[in-house]
Amino acid sequence: MKTPISKICLRWILPALLLIFAAGPAYSAEGGVVQTYKNATAPFDDEKQVDATLSLPISSVQVTERYPGGLFWTETRKDKIQRFSCSECHNNKPVRVARAAEIAHGEIVLVHGSEARPLSCYSCHSKEERDFLETEQGMKVDMDHSYQLCGQCHFRQKKDWVGGAHGKRISYWAGRRVVKNCTGCHNPHSPRFEKRWPAIYSPPLSKNK
Amino acid sequence: METTQNNIRTHITSIIGETAAFVKDVITWSLSGGLVYQIYLCILAAFMVLGVYAYFVQINEGLAATNMSDIVSWGFYIANFTFLVGVAAAAVMIILPSYIFKDKDLHRW
Amino acid sequence: MDPQKNKTSQKPAEKNCQQSQASGRREFLKGAAKVAAFGGAAMLAGCGGGMLGSKEELSLRWKEYFKKHYRLMTQEEKNETVRRLERLAKLNNNVNVQMSSAAPIDGVLYGYAFSVTRCKGYMECVAACVKENNLDRKSNTQYIRIFEMEHGQMSPEVGNAKYFHEVPAEDHFYMGVQCNHCQNPPCVKACPTKATWQEPDGIVVVDYDWCIGCRYCIAACPYYGRRFNWNEPVVPKEEMTKKQHYLGNRLRHKGQMEKCTFCIQRTRTGRLPACAEACPTGARVFGNLLDPDSEIRFVLKNKKVFRWKEDLGTDPKFWYFID
Numbered sequence: 177m178k179t180p181i182s183k184i185c186l187r188w189i190l191p192a193l194l195l196i197f198a199a200g201p202a203y204s205a206e207g208g209v210v211q212t213y214k215n216a217t218a219p220f221d222d223e224k225q226v227d228a229t230l231s232l233p234i235s236s237v238q239v240t241e242r243y244p245g246g247l248f249w250t251e252t253r254k255d256k257i258q259r260f261s262c263s264e265c266h267n268n269k270p271v272r273v274a275r276a277a278e279i280a281h282g283e284i285v286l287v288h289g290s291e292a293r294p295l296s297c298y299s300c301h302s303k304e305e306r307d308f309l310e311t312e313q314g315m316k317v318d319m320d321h322s323y324q325l326c327g328q329c330h331f332r333q334k335k336d337w338v339g340g341a342h343g344k345r346i347s348y349w350a351g352r353r354v355v356k357n358c359t360g361c362h363n364p365h366s367p368r369f370e371k372r373w374p375a376i377y378s379p380p381l382s383k384n385k
Numbered sequence: 386m387e388t389t390q391n392n393i394r395t396h397i398t399s400i401i402g403e404t405a406a407f408v409k410d411v412i413t414w415s416l417s418g419g420l421v422y423q424i425y426l427c428i429l430a431a432f433m434v435l436g437v438y439a440y441f442v443q444i445n446e447g448l449a450a451t452n453m454s455d456i457v458s459w460g461f462y463i464a465n466f467t468f469l470v471g472v473a474a475a476a477v478m479i480i481l482p483s484y485i486f487k488d489k490d491l492h493r494w
Numbered sequence: 495m496d497p498q499k500n501k502t503s504q505k506p507a508e509k510n511c512q513q514s515q516a517s518g519r520r521e522f523l524k525g526a527a528k529v530a531a532f533g534g535a536a537m538l539a540g541c542g543g544g545m546l547g548s549k550e551e552l553s554l555r556w557k558e559y560f561k562k563h564y565r566l567m568t569q570e571e572k573n574e575t576v577r578r579l580e581r582l583a584k585l586n587n588n589v590n591v592q593m594s595s596a597a598p599i600d601g602v603l604y605g606y607a608f609s610v611t612r613c614k615g616y617m618e619c620v621a622a623c624v625k626e627n628n629l630d631r632k633s634n635t636q637y638i639r640i641f642e643m644e645h646g647q648m649s650p651e652v653g654n655a656k657y658f659h660e661v662p663a664e665d666h667f668y669m670g671v672q673c674n675h676c677q678n679p680p681c682v683k684a685c686p687t688k689a690t691w692q693e694p695d696g697i698v699v700v701d702y703d704w705c706i707g708c709r710y711c712i713a714a715c716p717y718y719g720r721r722f723n724w725n726e727p728v729v730p731k732e733e734m735t736k737k738q739h740y741l742g743n744r745l746r747h748k749g750q751m752e753k754c755t756f757c758i759q760r761t762r763t764g765r766l767p768a769c770a771e772a773c774p775t776g777a778r779v780f781g782n783l784l785d786p787d788s789e790i791r792f793v794l795k796n797k798k799v800f801r802w803k804e805d806l807g808t809d810p811k812f813w814y815f816i817d
Contacts, residue, residue: 208677208678208809209603209605209677209783209809209811212603212677212783212784213603213605213783213784213791213794216603216783216784216785216786217786218601218784218786219785219786219787220601220602220782220784220785220786220787220788222764222782222785225599225600225601225602226599226763226764227763227764243787243792244786244787244792245785245787245788246787332817336796336797336817339789339792339793339796340779340781340788340789340790340792340793341607341609341779341789341792341793341796341797341815341817342612342776342817343776344770344773344776345766345789347765347766348764348765348766349761349764349765349766349770349780349781349782349788350764350782351764356776361774361775361776369614369774369775371660371661371662372616372660372661373658373659373660373661374615374616374617374640374657374658374661375616375617375618375620375621376617376620376621376624376636377617377656377657377658378617378620378634378636378639378640378655378656379634379656380656446725447723447724447725447726447748447749448707448722448724448725448748448749449633449725449748453724454724455712455718455720455721455722458709458712458713458722459709459713
C-alpha cells in the first residue's frame, strides 16, 4: 500500500523543521558585539551626551598631534619639576647657590637605554638652553611636550599613546581627552617600572588551601 | 436557592470534617506504638529540634554558616534535593497503578 | 473515614453528629483566631515599641519590600526608591549617601581592554575596586582577580591568582579577569527571577532586592564574574564610598548576588571605572565601543586582541591585547 501523504510529511518535513528551528538559535548572535561596533561609524558627541562640566582641575597643555577624535590634551610637566626653571642656575655663569652640592642633581640615577648603549644627560637635555630638551636633530623640545623627544626612539609607543593603547587617560572616558604624558608615569631618568609588592592580596577561597 | 446554599455549606463542612478527621487519625496512628517506637520518636524529635536550631543559625549568620563558597555554591543542598526528587518520583510511580487500575489490593502495604 | 459515604443518604443521627462536630470545629477555630490575633497584636506592639526599628524605618522597609522590579519602575518611582534607600542608610548606619538612578547614556556601549604586556601584577585595581564598590571586608570579596601566568600559558585557569610576593616575578606575566559584561550573557538567561539583565549601555546589572540568592548565575557564568554574599557584608563606615548607584555600589545584604558593574556610578557620569583609574601602568583601557574615535576602538583596530573563552559564544566585551 502506498504510504499516505501525512506519513510522508511526518517522516521528512517534521525533522527538517526541527533542524531549521534548532539550528537557528545557534547562529543567533551573528557577528555579535564585534559586528555591532564595526557598524558604529557615527561620531559620538560626548560633549552633549555626557555631563558637560567635565573639565579637569589640572593644568593641561594641548598636544601638537591629533588623534582620530581630534585634539587632545596632556598634563603639564614643568609645574611638577621642583627646580624648574633650569636657566635660573644654568645661565653660562658659574653656579653659586647655597647648598650647591646637595642640589646638583647628584641624586639622579640614570638607567635609560641598554647596557651596551646607555644614554647620557645630553642625549635628551639641550646643552645651550637648559630649559629645553633637544632631539637628535637639534630641535628644541619644551618639557611639557616631552613626547616629541621620547617618540623619537619609542615611536611605536608614541603612536599607541596618541591613539590610546599606551598610557592612561585621566579620570574621564568622556569629555575632553586629557592623558598622562610620558613622564607622568615613567621617571625619565629610570623609566622602567620598579618591582614592588602588590597593593592587596587575594585570600584563598577555601580555608583548606 | 436556600437549599442549594445549604447543600453547598454542608458539602464544604463535610469536606473539612473529613480532612480534619483524617489528619487526627494520621497523627494518633503515627504516635501510637510500643516503648521502643516512642524512644525512636524521641530521637527523631531531637533531630528535628537540632534542625530548627541549625536553620535559625543559618538565618542569622547567612549561608556562610554552611561553609559553602562561590566554588561549591550549592553543595549538599542540591545533592539532597535531586536525591529526594528521585525518591519522590519513584514513590509516585509505585503508587500510581493502584489508583489507575482502582485496585484496592495494590493500596495495601 | 468511609470513602463510600454519600451525603444525600445521611441518616438524621449522623447529621446531628456532623452538626455538633461542625459547631465544635467552629468554636475551636474562633478560639484559635482569637489567640492568633492576640499574639499578632502583641508582636506588633513589641515592634512599635522599637524592637525591630523605629516607625519610620519600618514604613520605609515595608515600602521597599513591596516595590516593583527596577525595570518596571517609572523614573519617579526610581527616584522614590533611591530616596528611601538613602534615608534608610542614614537611619541604620548614620551615613549620608548620595544614591543615583541615572539612566544609561544614549549611543554608548562600554568596552574594556586589558593589556597583558603592561600589567605588572600590582593589584592596585583590586584595591581600588574593593574601596569603590563597598565590597565585604569580612569575606574579602574581590570582583577582580589577577592571574600570574607563566610564559606560554594562555588560559587563566592554570594561572595563580593567590600570589603575594614582589611583582613582577621573572618569567611570568599577569592577566586580570572580572565580569566580562557579555553581550550574550549566560547569567541573565539563568536567572529565575530576572534579577539580572543587560542595560542598553552594555553593563550587566543586578537588582539586589529582586535577587533570591539561588546562585544559578554563578553556575552559569564561565568567567566567575559573580559573587554571592554568604554573610552580611561588613564595610567600615570611614571607607565607604558615599556616591552610589542603585544598580551599582550601594550596600548589599546577605543572600544577594553582586558583580562588577563597570563602576556604573562613575561611568554614567563620564568617569573611568575605579580599576582603570587606579592602574599605575596604564594597562586598562575603557571607553565607548560605538564611538569610532575612542581609545578602545583604537586598541581593537590596531592591536592583537583576543577574548577569553571565545568558543562559548558569550560575546564578552572584555578584550586582552599585547603590544
